Amino acid sequence: MKIAFFDTKPYDKPSFDKFGKENGIEFKYFETKLNEDTAELANGADGVCVFVNDTVNAKVIDRLCELGVKAIALRCAGFNNVDMKYAYGKIHVLRVPAYSPYAVAEHAMAMLLTSIRRIHKAYIRTRDFNFSLVNMTGFDLHGKTVGVIGTGRIGRVFIDICKGFGMKVLAYDKFPAKDLQNAEYTTLDEIFRQSDIISLHCPLTEETYHMIDEESLEKCKKGVVIINTSRGALVDAEALLSGIKNKKVGAACLDVYEEESELFFEDYSGHIMQDDTLARLISMPNVIVTSHQAFLTEEALYNIAETTVNNLVDIFKNGSCPNELCYKGGVAEDCKSGKCF
Numbered sequence: 001m002k003i004a005f006f007d008t009k010p011y012d013k014p015s016f017d018k019f020g021k022e023n024g025i026e027f028k029y030f031e032t033k034l035n036e037d038t039a040e041l042a043n044g045a046d047g048v049c050v051f052v053n054d055t056v057n058a059k060v061i062d063r064l065c066e067l068g069v070k071a072i073a074l075r076c077a078g079f080n081n082v083d084m085k086y087a088y089g090k091i092h093v094l095r096v097p098a099y100s101p102y103a104v105a106e107h108a109m110a111m112l113l114t115s116i117r118r119i120h121k122a123y124i125r126t127r128d129f130n131f132s133l134v135n136m137t138g139f140d141l142h143g144k145t146v147g148v149i150g151t152g153r154i155g156r157v158f159i160d161i162c163k164g165f166g167m168k169v170l171a172y173d174k175f176p177a178k179d180l181q182n183a184e185y186t187t188l189d190e191i192f193r194q195s196d197i198i199s200l201h202c203p204l205t206e207e208t209y210h211m212i213d214e215e216s217l218e219k220c221k222k223g224v225v226i227i228n229t230s231r232g233a234l235v236d237a238e239a240l241l242s243g244i245k246n247k248k249v250g251a252a253c254l255d256v257y258e259e260e261s262e263l264f265f266e267d268y269s270g271h272i273m274q275d276d277t278l279a280r281l282i283s284m285p286n287v288i289v290t291s292h293q294a295f296l297t298e299e300a301l302y303n304i305a306e307t308t309v310n311n312l313v314d315i316f317k318n319g320s321c322p323n324e325l326c327y328k329g330g331v332a333e334d335c336k337s338g339k340c341f
């Protein structure tokens with residue numbers, strides 16, 4: 001089985017090579033992202049393996065189908081970059097629904113602690129033998145209220161971590177779980193009104209697009225901390241920037257950014273930053289930006305490769321895959337039957 005692997009980074013290869021060899025899969029690695037111009041590279045491949053910023057729109061899907069590609073294996077959980085409606089019935093779309101919720105939830109907490117305890121500032125100061133504590137005052141997490149939006153795999157781990165810090169946890173989910181522990185469900189409005197910290201752990205959909213915007217920030221407490229490790233477009237970056245400037249937002253921890261696809265994962269240190277909003281956000285003392293790094297642990301990389309390879313083996317050798325995505329009844333969801341078409 002031949003798989004064209006797009007947007008390859010050095011840290012992808014060891015685990016994919018290992019599981020690929022064990023299962024008779026040959027990965028052909030391309031550094032370029034998949035898009036309308038590069039789809040041609042999949043010529044001769046049975047499937048393609050893509051990541052969060054590859055473009056899988058109708059044109060790309062059509063070209064892949066013309067080339068005889070039968071499956072798109074996402075090596076990630078989110079699938080907002082795939083036109084699922086268009087793909088349905090044409091090409092199999094497989095994903096890795098979970099690989100390490102701990103990786104993302106722990107990163108969210110790492111960013112929160114870094115920002116509110118000014119660790120990023122302390123690191124730079126002490127390297128310069130500046131041992132002053134002026135402007136370094138933080139606040140205790142203990143006793144604070146955190147609002148968690150999305151109580152799936154990652155949201156729940158984050159809730160448990162927050163509970164360990166002695167925080168009060170409010171939760172919102174469009175589909176509340178019956179067995180949620182360590183938190184009480186409330187409305188989205190109450191999350192905005194009561195939370196000292198808000199952490200986003202829901203997928204990007206039409207409904208969640210810009211859920212943090214001028215209107216929702218207006219409802220928030222002064223000094224609210226916004227954490228986004230989910231998808232960039234959950235936050236209206238311009239509104240966030242205004243919130244930071246007028247001090248409504250006390251800190252922002254962003255692992256994802258709406259316009260990240262042309263920037264994140266690449267080294268632009270020698271270039272002039274063209275994205276003024278991102279440049280301004282990064283320049284703020286109370287904003288931490290990491291470049292979609294939350295997933296990046298050894299455990300997660302290993303699990304991602306193992307599940308992706310198993311997905312490909314399932315679909316090509318067994319004819320069905322439990323991690324296939326379907327677009328049915330107006331929503332994209334995991335295929336319940338394990339066989340979509």
Ligand code: NAI
Pocket residue numbers: 077078097098101104149150151152153154155172173174175176201202203204205207208229230231255256292293294295296
């Ligand atoms: P999950 O599918 O286990 O949980 C998502 C939760 O969001 C579900 O409980 C669902 O009911 C809820 N939800 C759906 N629509 C909603 C809405 N309109 N409002 C509120 N809640 C809603 O997903 P998981 O594994 O917890 O991942 C969450 C998100 O984290 C993913 O969608 C992905 O975008 C992001 N992610 C980011 C990574 C990173 O490296 N920064 C890595 C992995 C995932």
